[in-house]
Amino acid sequence: MGGYQEVVQALLERGADPLAQDRSGLTALSLIRTLSRPPEEAMQTLVDAERTALRSMVSKSESIPLSKALASALFLRGLSRFTLETHSNAFTRQTRALVNALLEGIENVDFDRVLQERVPVLFDVVPACQVVRLETVFASTIYWDADFVSDLKIEADGYGMSLISPTFAAGALAGPSWVGVLSKLIQGLKLEMAEPTQTDTQSNDTPTPTDEDVIMGNTTENAVVSSRKWSISSSSSSLSIDSRSALCYADQTTYVAKTRDVWYYAVLFKPSTHAFPGTITVTPESNVAVASEDASKYFPLEDRLAIGPAEYFAVDYDAQTREIQLDRNYDGKEPATLKAYLTGACSSGLPPYVAVKRIWEREPGNKYEDQMSSEQELFQDYQFLDPESEYEVAIKLGPIPSGKEAREVVAEWKQTAKKLFDSRECTSGLPCCQHYCPQRSGHSLCLGTLAVIGQGLAKRRLGRPTFSKPLKPRASLQRLQGRFRGTEAWPGSPSKVLPVVMPSPP
Numbered sequence: 001m002g003g004y005q006e007v008v009q010a011l012l013e014r015g016a017d018p019l020a021q022d023r024s025g026l027t028a029l030s031l032i033r034t035l036s037r038p039p040e041e042a043m044q045t046l047v048d049a050e051r052t053a054l055r056s057m058v059s060k061s062e063s064i065p066l067s068k069a070l071a072s073a074l075f076l077r078g079l080s081r082f083t084l085e086t087h088s089n090a091f092t093r094q095t096r097a098l099v100n101a102l103l104e105g106i107e108n109v110d111f112d113r114v115l116q117e118r119v120p121v122l123f124d125v126v127p128a129c130q131v132v133r134l135e136t137v138f139a140s141t142i143y144w145d146a147d148f149v150s151d152l153k154i155e156a157d158g159y160g161m162s163l164i165s166p167t168f169a170a171g172a173l174a175g176p177s178w179v180g181v182l183s184k185l186i187q188g189l190k191l192e193m194a195e196p197t198q199t200d201t202q203s204n205d206t207p208t209p210t211d212e213d214v215i216m217g218n219t220t221e222n223a224v225v226s227s228r229k230w231s232i233s234s235s236s237s238s239l240s241i242d243s244r245s246a247l248c249y250a251d252q253t254t255y256v257a258k259t260r261d262v263w264y265y266a267v268l269f270k271p272s273t274h275a276f277p278g279t280i281t282v283t284p285e286s287n288v289a290v291a292s293e294d295a296s297k298y299f300p301l302e303d304r305l306a307i308g309p310a311e312y313f314a315v316d317y318d319a320q321t322r323e324i325q326l327d328r329n330y331d332g333k334e335p336a337t338l339k340a341y342l343t344g345a346c347s348s349g350l351p352p353y354v355a356v357k358r359i360w361e362r363e364p365g366n367k368y369e370d371q372m373s374s375e376q377e378l379f380q381d382y383q384f385l386d387p388e389s390e391y392e393v394a395i396k397l398g399p400i401p402s403g404k405e406a407r408e409v410v411a412e413w414k415q416t417a418k419k420l421f422d423s424r425e426c427t428s429g430l431p432c433c434q435h436y437c438p439q440r441s442g443h444s445l446c447l448g449t450l451a452v453i454g455q456g457l458a459k460r461r462l463g464r465p466t467f468s469k470p471l472k473p474r475a476s477l478q479r480l481q482g483r484f485r486g487t488e489a490w491p492g493s494p495s496k497v498l499p500v501v502m503p504s505p506p
């Protein structure tokens with residue numbers, strides 16, 4: 001990282017935006033924090049730059065021309081039709097007073113101060129003066145009004161904001177300011193758009209399976225929801241889009257109209273992997289692995305061990321020598337000391353399942369042509385399930401353009417899996433399944449067989465098997481995952497990360 005500090009400083013001096021995000025939602029500061037040893041000087045420079053940028057953003061509505069203040073006041077007054085009944089009269093009266101007060105002004109005005117004085121319904125004063133939760137003032141229907149969205153886009157652009165603002169920046173805006181009000185309106189718009197879409201669930205003559213998270217469930221859904229369209233215009237384009245299918249915004253650095261579309265995936269979920277204590281030393285042509293730590297309490301081990309790219313069964317364990325007898329010889333060509341993981345493939349309480357999920361992506365949606373890192377994949381997976389979930393993504397098929405098509409893929413996936421399970425047939429082709437397969441024994445579904453079914457569906461329905469993407473075990477990214485969730489202090493390094501302690505088996 002030699003010279004990195006000079007590069008960062010030069011970019012900032014040339015006007016680079018420290019709040020700009022990449023496709024994973026990472027700012028420059030967040031990105032270098034993913035390194036095991038982030039450069040201290042560069043990181044401090046970016047911390048200061050982000051703080052300055054946020055402070056500048058908050059102060060944008062402090063002293064503004066009278067004409068701009070009047071435009072903002074009229075925009076706010078226009079929201080009277082969306083206020084809840086309990087605040088309707090007060091809001092109308094206060095916004096009228098705001099406009100009248102501004103009409104008496106001459107040049108620049110402290111809009112934030114006048115706003116606090118004239119429209120107190122927008123602010124809490126205890127324990128500190130802040131913008132109120134806007135859902136207590138406005139009805140949720142505000143976000144479905146095309147005129148409101150168009151006006152909000154123009155108003156936000158006047159203060160250097162967009163309908164897709166940096167996530168952490170929106171939450172970091174503190175104090176009673178007009179920029180804070182706009183940020184909360186944008187945040188409310190994003191949350192409303194993130195609600196489950198139903199425009200793809202319009203029924204035809206035959207009902208289609210829903211995306212219930214049940215491996216063999218076959219439910220129906222007949223909801224018919226009218227499709228509402230938004231027309232959001234910018235200086236460079238005019239787009240008419242489905243309100244739950246895309247979000248149009250002016251990029252903060254290039255001001256080019258872009259979209260972030262919703263795509264659907266058929267996802268195979270499996271129980272989360274867990275780190276096996278210490279490391280495992282293996283040698284080619286040998287079925288004996290040596291553990292660096294005593295693992296007596298985990299044996300007999302009824303789950304598979306992921307060692308390198310392959311999975312093994314631990315047949316026996318010698319507590320004296322810490323030798324683990326595997327079901328077959330190690331597949332590698334050279335001796336190695338590796339981190340091993342419990343795969344969860346033979347879990348009794350958490351069987352694998354497939355379900356329809358959706359994710360927000362930029363066009364064209366297909367990220368398999370890109371070189372996405374495992375960390376970026378992990379960020380995308382957080383749109384599928386909670387980081388603390390007992391499940392993780394094993395394979396995802398897609399992207400699929402519509403929810404209806406995704407549900408059809410999942411329905412066929414489930415049907416094929418059920419047929420193979422009923423016949424006790426395993427098609428995984430995995431060497432570990434030759435030793436023991438939960439599906440052949442009737443214990444549970446075989447994760448490998450489910451994966452093979454998914455790969456076949458991807459090739460037949462989506463055009464090629466590369467649309468079926470296997471994911472790395474989440475536990476192998478646990479260190480970085482913990483940092484992304486903010487559970488580890490910065491800066492961090494692998495030597496400071498506490499090992500994952502697994503609970504003792506009952």
